[in-house]
Amino acid sequence: MIRHHPSDELMLDYAAGSLGEASSLALATHLTLCPQCRAANQRLDAVGGNFFAHPVEGTPGQETLNSVMARISSEQAVPRAVAHPLHPALPQPLRLALGCDLDAVPWKRLGIDAYQCVISTRDKIATARLLRIPAGRPVPVHTHCGNELTLVLRGAFSDLTGNYTPGDFQEADDRLVHQPHAEPAEDCVCLAVTEAPLQFKSWAARIVQPFLGI
Amino acid sequence: MLFEFFAPRLRAFVSKPGADRSVIEDVVQETFVNIWRKAHLYDPEKASASTWIYTVARNARIDFLRKAVRPAVDLTDPVLAVDPIQNPQQQLSQAEEGVRLQRALASLPDKQREVLKLAFFADLAHAEIAKELKLPLGTVKSRIRLALGRMRMEFGEDES
Numbered sequence: 324m325i326r327h328h329p330s331d332e333l334m335l336d337y338a339a340g341s342l343g344e345a346s347s348l349a350l351a352t353h354l355t356l357c358p359q360c361r362a363a364n365q366r367l368d369a370v371g372g373n374f375f376a377h378p379v380e381g382t383p384g385q386e387t388l389n390s391v392m393a394r395i396s397s398e399q400a401v402p403r404a405v406a407h408p409l410h411p412a413l414p415q416p417l418r419l420a421l422g423c424d425l426d427a428v429p430w431k432r433l434g435i436d437a438y439q440c441v442i443s444t445r446d447k448i449a450t451a452r453l454l455r456i457p458a459g460r461p462v463p464v465h466t467h468c469g470n471e472l473t474l475v476l477r478g479a480f481s482d483l484t485g486n487y488t489p490g491d492f493q494e495a496d497d498r499l500v501h502q503p504h505a506e507p508a509e510d511c512v513c514l515a516v517t518e519a520p521l522q523f524k525s526w527a528a529r530i531v532q533p534f535l536g537i
Numbered sequence: 538m539l540f541e542f543f544a545p546r547l548r549a550f551v552s553k554p555g556a557d558r559s560v561i562e563d564v565v566q567e568t569f570v571n572i573w574r575k576a577h578l579y580d581p582e583k584a585s586a587s588t589w590i591y592t593v594a595r596n597a598r599i600d601f602l603r604k605a606v607r608p609a610v611d612l613t614d615p616v617l618a619v620d621p622i623q624n625p626q627q628q629l630s631q632a633e634e635g636v637r638l639q640r641a642l643a644s645l646p647d648k649q650r651e652v653l654k655l656a657f658f659a660d661l662a663h664a665e666i667a668k669e670l671k672l673p674l675g676t677v678k679s680r681i682r683l684a685l686g687r688m689r690m691e692f693g694e695d696e697s
């Protein structure tokens with residue numbers, strides 16, 4: 324039973340297409356595990372479709388049509404079905420990003436008794452990684468200067484904000500000082516997305532740019 | 538038909554002040570080619586044509602304008618969780634869903650609708666919307682939550 328879901332503003336950014344790759348990975352993974360948010364996401368897509376259905380002035384453009392027709396006729400339609408393993412452990416967006424399933428994750432030691440695997444993405448603002456915290460152990464102290472998203476995949480963790488089990492989604496900003504602990508029953512595996520503070524400058528520049536008209 | 542109806546909308550959707558005309562043209566073309574490529578994936582029971590075209594256009598915009606990747610759910614994934622309590626008879630038809638959505642959107646105060654419009658049409662994340670409107674981040678978040686809460690109410694889902 325999933326009790327912790329992504330916030331409305333994160334769901335909106337995802338549906339509108341403005342959420343970065345690493346955070347979108349956490350959203351897509353949660354949506355795979357949560358039918359309720361999947362329905363909400365479909366509805367947000369329909370909001371986009373609704374704004375899209377309003378009339379707009381302008382000509383279709385014959386040249387555009389010609390180019391599209393030329394591209395289509397030079398292509399063969401090949402419906403590509405994705406081949407899935409028989410009993411995968413991780414949701415497909417995560418398997419795709421990792422290039423493997425949970426049993427083959429190339430874990431690297433993090434601190435004394437925790438493990439991590441950084442997931443390579445093209446995201447310049449945020450970093451996605453898998454964390455594995457041994458049963459009953461605290462999550463290693465980490466500084467997050469920006470927002471942090473955590474999605475439980477195996478086991479469970481708790482902190483002062485509650486108890487998080489598989490599928491649960493936590494959003495923390497830099498004001499939350501928390502010390503999560505893995506529950507004692509089994510190791511906790513989660514997907515963690517953190518904003519990389521070193522990239523902050525270029526990120527700020529990208530936001531300011533459109534308003535300066537550069 | 539489809540082309541004549543959607544080409545001007547697509548161009549408006551992609552256009553941003555200062556955007557390169559040839560890039561806009563690329564996104565519009567790519568969207569139509571992808572509509573053709575992925576036609577077998579479209580299920581009219583699940584989404585209206587404009588919703589489906591919106592999602593294809595959004596993905597093309599992310600690809601060409603943001604040069605980014607957008608992970609998405611794969612509905613054929615064996616890991617996909619299905620709702621155990623959902624009664625198929627309670628499932629609304631696509632047309633009924635559309636009517637309720639229109640009603641919810643029409644009932645929103647202008648300030649809330651403006652935020653949704655900026656999110657979908659100006660390609661701005663909620664933090665960027667706050668800067669654009671010179672509003673505190675919390676104000677934008679609460680407008681989003683009120684708007685989405687109104688939609689949940691229209692679909693008979695409790696506020697949580």
Ligand SMILES: [Zn+2]
Nearest residue numbers: 328329357360
């Ligand atoms: Zn959820």
